[in-house]
Amino acid sequence: MTQTTAPARPQSDRIRSDQEPAPSPRRAGPLGPQRVRRLGLHLASVAALLVVWWLVTRAGLVRPLYLPSPGAVWDAFVRANSDHPIAPGSDRIVRGEQNYYLWEHLVASLQRIAIGVGAAVAVGIPLGLLMGTTWLGTLLEPYLSFLRSLPPLAYIGLLIVWFGIGDTSKIWLLFLAAFPPIAMSTISGVRGVREDQVNAVLSLGASRRQTLTAVVLPATLPEILTGIRVATGFAWTTVVAAEIANGIPGIGGLAYLAGEQLQSALVIACIVVIGLAAILLDLGLKSLEKVLVPWRGKA
């Protein structure tokens, strides 16, 4: 698609070639043959996995407690997203699981991640820029490394004492987990900026601030975005564990409670949802990367 429409774009050749130097078949549009083949491969592998899973459970090789059938997991998923009677024939209707639908549990966890990672972005990038360009880097780097090496779950107990068992302690935990990777990647991005580029604008009379916004930031942005992706992945693993304590609503809290009651089908449904949500979030960030830093790898 891009190949056929691109030449028709009313843009000068210079700019166009800036963005896409040589549209190779590999970078073809969303419906390029390579894309279709790759998508087909993914779908086939998922289908094969489902068939093997179904066969194994169908043949009774594994007991449902250890591996429930795909159908049972689907049923648990549907049940968790609907109002349903507490037992067949009962007139007591309950909402989803633990009084929230599964998607609400997911959104609750996503909210915590968004706030935690959002705060980490807001603090991590400026701090990283400062640390990468000034003496603050020398002063603060050991602390950052210290914080980065701590497993967040080791200090959740302390955060609970400080900030309570509500969302505040969980968001602090996510912030503390997400902020070091972002700050670190910003620092390494800043330090990786080519000196001759900086000198070039300086010799053209750019101010320090202009150097920062026109050269340093754009050159650092790819690394920052990678840092945000790493931080988001880290936040996912952390939020699920953080929700063991008072984590309803929250998909990690639900998975924990279901596990405690040996409801393997619901646990697997939660795990699949967590995994898919994490992949989608990462894909979103990846495409954000493409939009925001098209110059990546071409500097």
Place this chain on the structure above:
Amino acid sequence: MTAPSGARLENTPVKSRPTSTAAALAAAALSLSLTGCVETGRSSTAAAPDTDCPWRADESVTAEARIAWQAVPNGDAVVKDLGLLEACMPNADISWVQASSGGDVVKYYGSDEVDLGLMGSAPATIASSEPVVQDVDLSVVWIHDVIGDAESLVVKDPTITDISGLKGKTVAVPFSSTAHYSLLQALADAGLDATQDVEVINLEPEKMPGAWQGDQIDAAWVWDPVQSQLLEDGGERILSSADTAEAGRPTFDVGTASQEFAADNPEFMTQWTKAQDYAVRMIKDDPAAAAESVAVVLGIDPADAEKQFGGLTFLTAEEQAGPDYLGGQLTEDLFTTAGFLLDQGEIEAVGTQSDYAAHVDPGPARAAADG
């Protein structure tokens, strides 16, 4: 001094400024769109039948109460599901906090996060002994249940028929729990040394079926649903907490309250105890209805919930207030438990009997029994 902008734009990525702003905007929009969708602490079950207070509601109570609950099949779950506290104290501000163990509840007390909470008698003893007693000022005000067959020792090898046969075997139990206490008492009573003759390992209940299947454990002292699962897998019950209770070492799930909160809000405590008493009577008189409520809170099948009632003994306010429980004997039980916990290194010192008496308060149960 400003840079000659034309020259600068020639050689540097022009789009830098707008895109970094766009990045910030996108991040802000993302976090904004996600906040405020799902509120936490949706307190009573949405689809629950509207409960009226079974007695005259007390509108004068305006306390703010934070209650720690656990997934245990007893009256507390019934009270939570039916919204009895909310119905009987319409002007009180009640929030429910989920805890995964009694140890957690003690921790929440320590950081002043809860005013009331459910825990086993072992954590309650820990909270009443050095060093935790320095930070936590709770008292036991209710006995949710006396643990009977709800917690039992299930063995895998059918040739083992009593506990002495476990010599040299591996036994799994969640440490610091009432089951742990019962197991060690039973071992001691059988003349076995828990540190030498058997290997006692710490394992969360939900991890036991896997270890059982893989032959990594020979026995487990555990509660439902894992207990039923192990019995279904061919395990044999050779002892239960009913036996250790008979041997003079009962275990309980108790209701606790912060002493300060209980002193400041006696009316709240009376209403709370009345609600618990109501739930106990419901479990005794109409177990099917009570099981439905428990099933909603625990997320299990009502039939399983009703079955689990069988392993617990429930006591009305009148029975509890008497000398066999809150009115006397419970102090003794906490004291005995403390002696055991000291051996286990869970506490630093055993207080005097009167120290433990100070952490048992039969007042609210008496008030509920009278009123």
